[in-house]
Amino acid sequence: MGIYADRDISDPEEKSDDKVVVEPRIKPETDIARGELLLDGYGKVLSIGPGVFTVKPGDEVFFDKSAGEDILLFGKILKILKESEVTLTAVMDN
Numbered sequence: 001m002g003i004y005a006d007r008d009i010s011d012p013e014e015k016s017d018d019k020v021v022v023e024p025r026i027k028p029e030t031d032i033a034r035g036e037l038l039l040d041g042y043g044k045v046l047s048i049g050p051g052v053f054t055v056k057p058g059d060e061v062f063f064d065k066s067a068g069e070d071i072l073l074f075g076k077i078l079k080i081l082k083e084s085e086v087t088l089t090a091v092m093d094n
Helices: none
Strands: 019-026 039-048 060-063 069-073 076-082 086-088
Touching: 019 060
Parallel strands: none
Antiparallel strands: 019 039, 019 076, 039 060, 060 086, 069 076
Protein backbone atom coordinates (compact mmCIF):
# COMPACT_ATOMS: atom_id res chain seq x y z
CA MET A 1 0.00 0.00 0.00
CA GLY A 2 1.44 3.37 -1.05
CA ILE A 3 1.71 6.33 1.25
CA TYR A 4 -1.11 8.14 -0.61
CA ALA A 5 -3.39 5.13 -1.14
CA ASP A 6 -6.10 6.65 1.07
CA ARG A 7 -6.58 9.81 -1.03
CA ASP A 8 -6.62 11.03 -4.61
CA ILE A 9 -3.55 13.20 -5.20
CA SER A 10 -4.03 13.56 -8.96
CA ASP A 11 -3.99 17.10 -10.27
CA PRO A 12 -7.06 17.80 -12.44
CA GLU A 13 -5.10 20.48 -14.32
CA GLU A 14 -2.69 17.84 -15.61
CA LYS A 15 -5.32 15.69 -17.35
CA SER A 16 -4.82 15.34 -21.11
CA ASP A 17 -8.45 14.57 -21.98
CA ASP A 18 -9.14 18.09 -23.30
CA LYS A 19 -5.74 18.74 -24.92
CA VAL A 20 -5.15 19.54 -28.58
CA VAL A 21 -1.70 19.32 -30.21
CA VAL A 22 -1.30 21.88 -33.00
CA GLU A 23 1.53 22.42 -35.45
CA PRO A 24 1.53 26.22 -35.60
CA ARG A 25 2.42 28.24 -38.66
CA ILE A 26 5.62 30.16 -37.97
CA LYS A 27 6.05 33.67 -39.37
CA PRO A 28 8.74 33.89 -42.07
CA GLU A 29 10.62 36.64 -40.20
CA THR A 30 11.29 34.29 -37.25
CA ASP A 31 14.96 33.84 -36.37
CA ILE A 32 15.07 30.58 -34.41
CA ALA A 33 18.88 30.75 -34.22
CA ARG A 34 18.50 33.87 -32.03
CA GLY A 35 15.81 32.22 -29.90
CA GLU A 36 13.04 34.20 -31.53
CA LEU A 37 9.70 32.46 -32.16
CA LEU A 38 6.90 34.30 -33.91
CA LEU A 39 3.67 32.36 -34.37
CA ASP A 40 0.73 33.39 -36.55
CA GLY A 41 -1.93 32.09 -34.16
CA TYR A 42 -2.95 29.63 -36.85
CA GLY A 43 -2.11 25.96 -37.33
CA LYS A 44 -3.11 22.38 -38.08
CA VAL A 45 -4.38 19.93 -35.45
CA LEU A 46 -2.10 16.88 -35.21
CA SER A 47 -3.60 15.05 -32.24
CA ILE A 48 -6.45 15.33 -29.73
CA GLY A 49 -7.22 13.94 -26.29
CA PRO A 50 -10.11 11.51 -25.76
CA GLY A 51 -12.36 14.25 -24.34
CA VAL A 52 -12.07 16.60 -27.34
CA PHE A 53 -15.19 16.82 -29.51
CA THR A 54 -15.03 20.15 -31.38
CA VAL A 55 -11.94 19.52 -33.54
CA LYS A 56 -10.23 16.51 -35.10
CA PRO A 57 -6.75 15.82 -36.50
CA GLY A 58 -6.27 17.64 -39.80
CA ASP A 59 -8.52 20.60 -38.89
CA GLU A 60 -7.09 24.08 -39.27
CA VAL A 61 -7.58 26.25 -36.21
CA PHE A 62 -6.91 29.68 -34.76
CA PHE A 63 -5.51 30.12 -31.25
CA ASP A 64 -4.17 32.85 -28.98
CA LYS A 65 -0.40 32.96 -29.54
CA SER A 66 0.26 33.21 -25.81
CA ALA A 67 -2.04 30.31 -24.84
CA GLY A 68 -0.90 26.79 -24.08
CA GLU A 69 2.63 25.46 -24.08
CA ASP A 70 5.26 25.40 -26.81
CA ILE A 71 7.36 22.26 -27.17
CA LEU A 72 10.09 21.13 -29.54
CA LEU A 73 9.63 17.51 -30.62
CA PHE A 74 11.68 15.81 -33.33
CA GLY A 75 12.72 19.19 -34.72
CA LYS A 76 9.16 20.55 -34.94
CA ILE A 77 7.68 23.28 -32.80
CA LEU A 78 4.29 22.20 -31.48
CA LYS A 79 1.67 23.89 -29.35
CA ILE A 80 -0.31 22.03 -26.66
CA LEU A 81 -3.62 23.77 -26.04
CA LYS A 82 -6.86 23.14 -24.19
CA GLU A 83 -9.87 22.47 -26.40
CA SER A 84 -11.39 25.77 -25.24
CA GLU A 85 -8.34 27.68 -26.57
CA VAL A 86 -8.82 26.71 -30.22
CA THR A 87 -11.35 27.86 -32.83
CA LEU A 88 -12.04 26.10 -36.13
CA THR A 89 -11.21 28.22 -39.18
CA ALA A 90 -14.02 26.72 -41.29
CA VAL A 91 -16.32 23.73 -41.22
CA MET A 92 -16.59 21.86 -44.51
CA ASP A 93 -19.40 19.41 -45.30
CA ASN A 94 -18.16 16.25 -47.01
